[in-house]
Amino acid sequence: MTSTDVTTERFHLALVGAPNSGKTSLFNALTGSRQKVANYAGVTVERKAGAFVTPAGRQVTLLDLPGTYSLRGRSPDEEITRDVVLGKRPGEAAPDLVLCIADATNLRLTLRLILELKRTGRPLLVVLNMFDIAQRRGVSIDVDAMSAALGVPVITSIAVKKAGVEELRKRTDEFAANMPAVTAGDGWTPLGLSEMKALQREADRIIRDTVKMPSKPDTLTTRVDAVVLHPVAGLAILALILFVMFQAVFSWAQPLMELLSDSFGALGTLVAQVLPEGIFQSFLQNGLIAGVGSVLVFLPQIIIIFLFILLLEDFGYMARAAFLMDRVMGGAGLHGRAFIPLLSSFACAIPGIMATRVIDNRRDRLTTILIAPLMTCSARIPVYTLIISAFIPAETVWGWVNLQGLVMFGLYVAGIGSALAVSFVIKFFMWRDYQPAPFMLELPDYKLPRLKSIAIGVYTRAKMFLQRAGTTILSMMILIWFLASFPQAPAGAEGPAINYSLAAIIGHALEPFFAPLGFNWQIAVALIPGMAAREVAVGALGTVYAIEGGKEAADAIGQALASKWSLATALSFLAWFIFAPQCASTLAVIRRETGSTKWMVVTFLYMFALAYVASLITYTIAKAAGLG
Amino acid sequence: MTVHQTASETTHELRLGNAPRGFIGTIVALQPDIAGAAESGHELERHLLEMGFTEGARVEILHQGAIQRDPIAVRVDNITIAVRRREAMAVVVK
Ligand SMILES: Nc1nc2c(ncn2[C@@H]2O[C@H](COP(=O)(O)OP(=O)(O)O)[C@@H](O)[C@H]2O)c(=O)[nH]1
Ligand SMILES: [Mg+2]
Numbered sequence: 001m002t003s004t005d006v007t008t009e010r011f012h013l014a015l016v017g018a019p020n021s022g023k024t025s026l027f028n029a030l031t032g033s034r035q036k037v038a039n040y041a042g043v044t045v046e047r048k049a050g051a052f053v054t055p056a057g058r059q060v061t062l063l064d065l066p067g068t069y070s071l072r073g074r075s076p077d078e079e080i081t082r083d084v085v086l087g088k089r090p091g092e093a094a095p096d097l098v099l100c101i102a103d104a105t106n107l108r109l110t111l112r113l114i115l116e117l118k119r120t121g122r123p124l125l126v127v128l129n130m131f132d133i134a135q136r137r138g139v140s141i142d143v144d145a146m147s148a149a150l151g152v153p154v155i156t157s158i159a160v161k162k163a164g165v166e167e168l169r170k171r172t173d174e175f176a177a178n179m180p181a182v183t184a185g186d187g188w189t190p191l192g193l194s195e196m197k198a199l200q201r202e203a204d205r206i207i208r209d210t211v212k213m214p215s216k217p218d219t220l221t222t223r224v225d226a227v228v229l230h231p232v233a234g235l236a237i238l239a240l241i242l243f244v245m246f247q248a249v250f251s252w253a254q255p256l257m258e259l260l261s262d263s264f265g266a267l268g269t270l271v272a273q274v275l276p277e278g279i280f281q282s283f284l285q286n287g288l289i290a291g292v293g294s295v296l297v298f299l300p301q302i303i304i305i306f307l308f309i310l311l312l313e314d315f316g317y318m319a320r321a322a323f324l325m326d327r328v329m330g331g332a333g334l335h336g337r338a339f340i341p342l343l344s345s346f347a348c349a350i351p352g353i354m355a356t357r358v359i360d361n362r363r364d365r366l367t368t369i370l371i372a373p374l375m376t377c378s379a380r381i382p383v384y385t386l387i388i389s390a391f392i393p394a395e396t397v398w399g400w401v402n403l404q405g406l407v408m409f410g411l412y413v414a415g416i417g418s419a420l421a422v423s424f425v426i427k428f429f430m431w432r433d434y435q436p437a438p439f440m441l442e443l444p445d446y447k448l449p450r451l452k453s454i455a456i457g458v459y460t461r462a463k464m465f466l467q468r469a470g471t472t473i474l475s476m477m478i479l480i481w482f483l484a485s486f487p488q489a490p491a492g493a494e495g496p497a498i499n500y501s502l503a504a505i506i507g508h509a510l511e512p513f514f515a516p517l518g519f520n521w522q523i524a525v526a527l528i529p530g531m532a533a534r535e536v537a538v539g540a541l542g543t544v545y546a547i548e549g550g551k552e553a554a555d556a557i558g559q560a561l562a563s564k565w566s567l568a569t570a571l572s573f574l575a576w577f578i579f580a581p582q583c584a585s586t587l588a589v590i591r592r593e594t595g596s597t598k599w600m601v602v603t604f605l606y607m608f609a610l611a612y613v614a615s616l617i618t619y620t621i622a623k624a625a626g627l628g
Numbered sequence: 629m630t631v632h633q634t635a636s637e638t639t640h641e642l643r644l645g646n647a648p649r650g651f652i653g654t655i656v657a658l659q660p661d662i663a664g665a666a667e668s669g670h671e672l673e674r675h676l677l678e679m680g681f682t683e684g685a686r687v688e689i690l691h692q693g694a695i696q697r698d699p700i701a702v703r704v705d706n707i708t709i710a711v712r713r714r715e716a717m718a719v720v721v722k
Contacts, residue, residue, distance in 0.1 A: 069678040069679065070674075070678045072674060072678070074671075074675065106706065106707055108680055108705060108706070108707070109678065109679070109680055109707070112678075193670065193673060193674060193677070196674060196677050196678075197677065197682065197683075200677065200682050201682075204682075213706065221708075222690075225690065225691065225701070225708075226691075229690075229691040229701060230691070231692070231693065231694035232694070234694075235694060319710065322710070323691075323693065323699060323701065323710045324693065324694075326693065326698075326699050326710075326712070327693050327694075327695040327696065327698055327699070328695065438672070438675065438711075438712065438715050439699055439710065439711065439712050439715075440675060440676075440679055440709065440710070440711050440715065441709070441710045441711075442679070442707060442708065442709055442710075443701055443708040443709070443710055
């Protein structure tokens with residue numbers, strides 16, 4: 001290799017290892033914030049790529065591959081890891097060097113993986129990570145002997161300390177400088193059972209020869225697990241964690257969300273004052289600023305949800321939560337790991353759907369994505385509050401229950417119930433032939449999460465949300481502004497300008513379709529902007545009924561609705577919003593996460609159908625009961 | 629459950645999926661052809677091998693879930709694996 005190659009040719013590294021061995025920590029330590037999170041084309045697997053520069057100035061790209069115990073390719077994640085290592089993944093450069101990360105305190109399974117990787121012929125460098133913990137526990141490893149026994153270079157590292165990765169950068173340079181000819185990928189065949197057993201025996205022999213383990217296991221983890229995995233105490237702790245998480249999402253995020261939405265409101269007003277009245281002013285205020293604002297208000301919730309998820313993941317608690325909930329979720333045909341994403345969806349389906357990445361199996365993940373929007377997200381709350389306070393009397397029933405609260409609770413239960421029912425139906429009709437993924441999960445030792453790693457994780461997710469979902473939501477908002485503004489009202493026209501717009505024309509066209517649900521054309525119109533974000537429906541109703549103000553004037557809207565709608569219509573409207581086919585941002589995220597438009601369309605259609613049927617039934621019964 | 633001994637002093641063979649919490653033993657063999665498992669025999673055996681369930685490994689059932697004592701958390705040598713009892717039926721222990 002000539003000296004010019006050092007800076008011109010990129011060197012490709014890939015991180016491979018068992019789950020929880022410290023791949024992501026090492027990745028973060030090497031690349032800092034120079035990383036990009038996306039999806040592998042066409043699959044729901046997260047692709048994390050980053051870059052760093054070696055001491056000699058070599059440009060290196062680094063892939064954080066999904067964790068795996070073998071090259072078997074049992075899930076789409078594991079297939080990605082296998083294909084990238086073998087250089088068979090289209091559009092992905094074959095790695096020049098595979099960094100195999102091993103948890104030094106837990107070598108048995110990873111050493112077998114290393115022996116399996118060796119057979120692919122790819123150049124390997126073994127990184128014994130978590131060396132600090134190993135030393136503290138009195139594990140002593142003869143690194144040179146291990147390197148000789150494995151036949152590949154072995155180094156140690158402490159991924160969560162800066163100094164722990166310097167050696168790795170240097171080694172990358174040394175390695176790249178005299179790169180061996182690679183003959184990988186061609187002759188590789190999956191291991192047979194007896195070969196697997198033989199490799200495990202060899203791994204065990206190498207461990208016997210080169211590692212001295214203390215006899216006592218991690219007593220802290222054992223003691224914590226005695227409580228955390230206890231059938232009763234464990235569930236109580238889980239409930240407590242969830243309670244705090246909910247509190248955080250609803251109350252901590254609230255001031256920030258209000259601050260954001262107020263700022264954007266103020267900015268819009270400022271624009272309205274500064275610019276002359278007209279179409280450009282309206283575009284800036286109602287289209288662009290309101291559009292960007294409606295995306296940004298979700299940011300605090302997204303950040304808080306991911307903060308919790310990443311913290312729990314790094315602690316090692318996530319696997320325990322899955323353990324505790326597996327049977328409960330299993331009853332509805334869901335995987336234990338679907339629990340946290342579904343829970344997050346109560347805040348907003350977007351982070352919930354993004355969080356389904358913790359589910360390895362594609363079908364389990366798809367089911368979870370499909371039902372996540374049925375969880376009552378916080379954007380439905382303004383709609384529920386408005387209708388309930390306008391139509392449901394604040395009475396006390398059964399001596400102590402507030403009727404309004406009861407209806408609210410009922411709406412939540414209806415959401416959860418329908419989600420479980422849909423999951424059940426999906427299982428039975430779409431994937432009847434399909435066996436559920438076995439639940440086999442390592443429960444890692446507890447670790448103290450590192451602030452920097454968490455910060456990087458939250459930052460990359462927030463960035464991704466803003467970039468990708470942001471563009472879609474923004475364009476939807478602009479489209480809706482356009483529909484609500486054109487054609488403009490003729491001079492001297494009466495009533496709100498929206499009555500003359502395309503939105504009104506569409507509303508009238510849709511009216512016959514929605515009439516059986518008790519919806520008038522105004523509701524039909526309000527449902528259109530409600531697509532962008534559900535709570536916008538509140539403001540839209542205000543606009544359509546020609547009432548000034550948005551959320552602040554909710555009382556006024558409520559009074560107007562109470563005089564114009566029948567109770568049957570109100571109940572039907574509530575039923576609609578239990579399913580509320582979809583905010584555009586959720587649909588956009590579903591498309592991105594599943595890598596296909598098909599699932600976006602499926603979600604929209606099934607939720608639309610459910611909403612229609614639920615409203616139809618509600619309206620028909622309510623009318624029959626004399627509430628029409 | 630079919631076998632009730634606390635395993636400490638027995639050499640009786642049983643299925644890990646039937647063993648009570650607190651059971652300590654050694655893996656004798658993998659016999660993966662069991663009804664109702666999520667994976668076919670060979671695949672399940674591979675999967676179990678990958679998670680460290682190899683002949684001769686020491687196992688201990690540390691915890692179990694609240695509903696029908698399922699799933700179980702099994703110490704396999706020096707790591708802890710969560711697995712459903714149904715799949716653990718493939719593991720013969722003594
Ligand atoms: N003490 C210590 N903790 C580590 C080290 N490497 C990773 N961790 C912690 O181990 C946990 C899992 O690491 P992560 O990078 O997410 O593992 P991955 O699943 O392989 O990506 C996190 O809580 C990390 O903070 C290390 O070298 N020393
Ligand atoms: Mg990771």
